[in-house]
Amino acid sequence: MALYIFPRKTEHDNLALDLVLPLFTMTAFLTEENLFMSAQQTVLNNSSMPSKHALPSYLHTDSLGPWGSYLQQIDRVAPHLGSLSRWLETLKRPKRILIVDVPIEMDNGTTAHFEGYRVQHNTSRGPGKGGVRYHQDVTLSEVMALSAWMSIKNAAVNVPYGGAKGGIRVDPRKLSRNELERVTRRYTSEIGIIIGPHIDIPATDVNTDEQVMAWMMDTYSMNTGQTATGVVTGKPVSLGGSLGRREATGRGIFTVGCEAAQRIGLDIASARAAVQGFGNVGGIAAQLFVEAGVKVIAVQDHTGTIYKPSGIDAHALLEHVSARGGVTGFAGAESLVNDNFWDIESDILIPAALESQINEQNASRIRTKIIIEGANGPTTPIADDILRENNILVIPDVVANAGGVTVSYFEWVQDFSSFFWTEDEINQRLERIMREAFASVWQVAQENNVSIRTAAYIIACKRILMAREMRGLYP
Ligand SMILES: NC(=O)c1ccc[n+]([C@@H]2O[C@H](COP(=O)([O-])OP(=O)(O)OC[C@H]3O[C@@H](n4cnc5c(N)ncnc54)[C@H](O)[C@@H]3O)[C@@H](O)[C@H]2O)c1
Numbered sequence: 001m002a003l004y005i006f007p008r009k010t011e012h013d014n015l016a017l018d019l020v021l022p023l024f025t026m027t028a029f030l031t032e033e034n035l036f037m038s039a040q041q042t043v044l045n046n047s048s049m050p051s052k053h054a055l056p057s058y059l060h061t062d063s064l065g066p067w068g069s070y071l072q073q074i075d076r077v078a079p080h081l082g083s084l085s086r087w088l089e090t091l092k093r094p095k096r097i098l099i100v101d102v103p104i105e106m107d108n109g110t111t112a113h114f115e116g117y118r119v120q121h122n123t124s125r126g127p128g129k130g131g132v133r134y135h136q137d138v139t140l141s142e143v144m145a146l147s148a149w150m151s152i153k154n155a156a157v158n159v160p161y162g163g164a165k166g167g168i169r170v171d172p173r174k175l176s177r178n179e180l181e182r183v184t185r186r187y188t189s190e191i192g193i194i195i196g197p198h199i200d201i202p203a204t205d206v207n208t209d210e211q212v213m214a215w216m217m218d219t220y221s222m223n224t225g226q227t228a229t230g231v232v233t234g235k236p237v238s239l240g241g242s243l244g245r246r247e248a249t250g251r252g253i254f255t256v257g258c259e260a261a262q263r264i265g266l267d268i269a270s271a272r273a274a275v276q277g278f279g280n281v282g283g284i285a286a287q288l289f290v291e292a293g294v295k296v297i298a299v300q301d302h303t304g305t306i307y308k309p310s311g312i313d314a315h316a317l318l319e320h321v322s323a324r325g326g327v328t329g330f331a332g333a334e335s336l337v338n339d340n341f342w343d344i345e346s347d348i349l350i351p352a353a354l355e356s357q358i359n360e361q362n363a364s365r366i367r368t369k370i371i372i373e374g375a376n377g378p379t380t381p382i383a384d385d386i387l388r389e390n391n392i393l394v395i396p397d398v399v400a401n402a403g404g405v406t407v408s409y410f411e412w413v414q415d416f417s418s419f420f421w422t423e424d425e426i427n428q429r430l431e432r433i434m435r436e437a438f439a440s441v442w443q444v445a446q447e448n449n450v451s452i453r454t455a456a457y458i459i460a461c462k463r464i465l466m467a468r469e470m471r472g473l474y475p
């Protein structure tokens with residue numbers, strides 16, 4: 001009887017069987033919706049166990065990496081999607097994955113090969129959109145998760161994109177400028193068959209900047225015989241980039257941080273903040289908070305951790321990082337063992353580096369009031385639960401750091417119309433979108449008694465799955 005409740009010939013039949021069979025023996029006379037909810041609840045109650053999913057064969061169940069975190073986040077939203085949950089399997093596998101070999105000639109005449117990826121997670125609501133990461137530890141699971149978080153983020157703030165992400169397994173610090181350019185151009189050519197201004201639009205991410213975007217734009221343009229400014233965002237302003245893009249993610253974090261602080265009665269002007277990652281996102285966010293009176297008391301990056309209870313001059317630290325490559329050695333600040341960063345008491349904690357930094361090992365040590373996720377996926381689902389139990393408000397990545405893609409969207413629109421807006425116009429539009437997105441997720445969280453993350457997923461997944469349902473399954 002229960003086996004007939006998912007009779008559709010759709011791509012999620014596997015999921016239906018996976019979830020239904022273990023419950024079949026103990027569940028009788030369930031409706032479609034509450035059986036699905038029971039199944040999801042079973043997964044939730046075992047949050048320390050890997051959830052049961054119909055996994056694609058190219059992933060190993062025992063090492064799901066960030067993709068595993070994403071799947072658990074999707075499990076948590078399922079009970080709130082009503083009849084749309086029948087399309088949920090579509091979010092549990094990327095639409096398209098391209099793995100490329102990136103061979104380049106090194107300056108010493110040898111040939112080196114790097115592994116590159118471009119993943120398009122979902123394009124129901126528009127073309128793929130998401131950055132390109134250069135990092136020696138990039139994995140397919142990571143890029144899959146990052147692409148999925150882009151789908152959720154774009155839908156959460158309602159910009160008309162699907163989700164995508166790219167990466168190359170390379171440490172760019174070990175490349176000369178010419179080698180970096182060759183890696184970028186070859187990678188762009190390799191993924192050129194699936195990107196384009198109306199198909200999938202890459203952007204900056206960890207270790208990629210305006211110069212990398214300029215090379216990507218030029219390579220795509222040379223290969224297609226046109227100047228295609230709209231193929232990437234995060235370009236230099238002189239090449240069709242947008243004013244305010246470089247600061248957009250940090251500005252968005254600051255905007256939602258102020259909204260959150262107001263709602264929990266935290267006075268920003270006397271708050272203390274700790275920041276992990278002092279690059280584009282963490283550096284700009286820290287600077288804006290400091291300008292509003294916040295004391296940034298600790299900063300950690302890949303070179304080490306610095307601590308100064310009286311407050312770090314964010315502007316001077318940005319100059320130090322640009323000259324020295326990292327925060328270590330900043331005058332007037334104490335140097336800490338990296339792991340001690342998580343014991344520092346603060347009011348605002350901004351993880352703005354990499355995934356899974358807040359996890360089962362350190363979550364219970366964290367003493368702060370608000371965590372604003374600048375990075376993508378910095379908190380694992382288990383850590384999320386610990387933080388919620390400890391009454392720490394987490395503003396999730398898919399809302400908190402959406403300022404970047406929002407101004408990327410503005411850049412793309414400006415490129416198509418060849419008409420460019422002022423920085424004030426951009427910042428005003430950005431702040432409005434961020435405030436509205438935050439207000440919506442806050443309201444849904446209150447109404448459903450769920451975390452802000454699950455609330456954001458409820459809004460986003462409904463938008464994506466509604467588009468999926470209206471478009472229908474092809475053929
Ligand atoms: N750039 C954007 O517009 C944007 C938008 C949304 C989300 N993000 C996310 O924000 C995060 C940071 O991106 P970014 O653009 O600022 O990158 P970035 O390369 O400018 O800076 C990354 C920072 O993280 C630090 N870092 C790297 N490894 C670390 C480690 N093991 N421990 C501590 N710090 C470490 C680096 O030292 C650097 O300060 C990423 O998760 C990225 O996906 C970026």
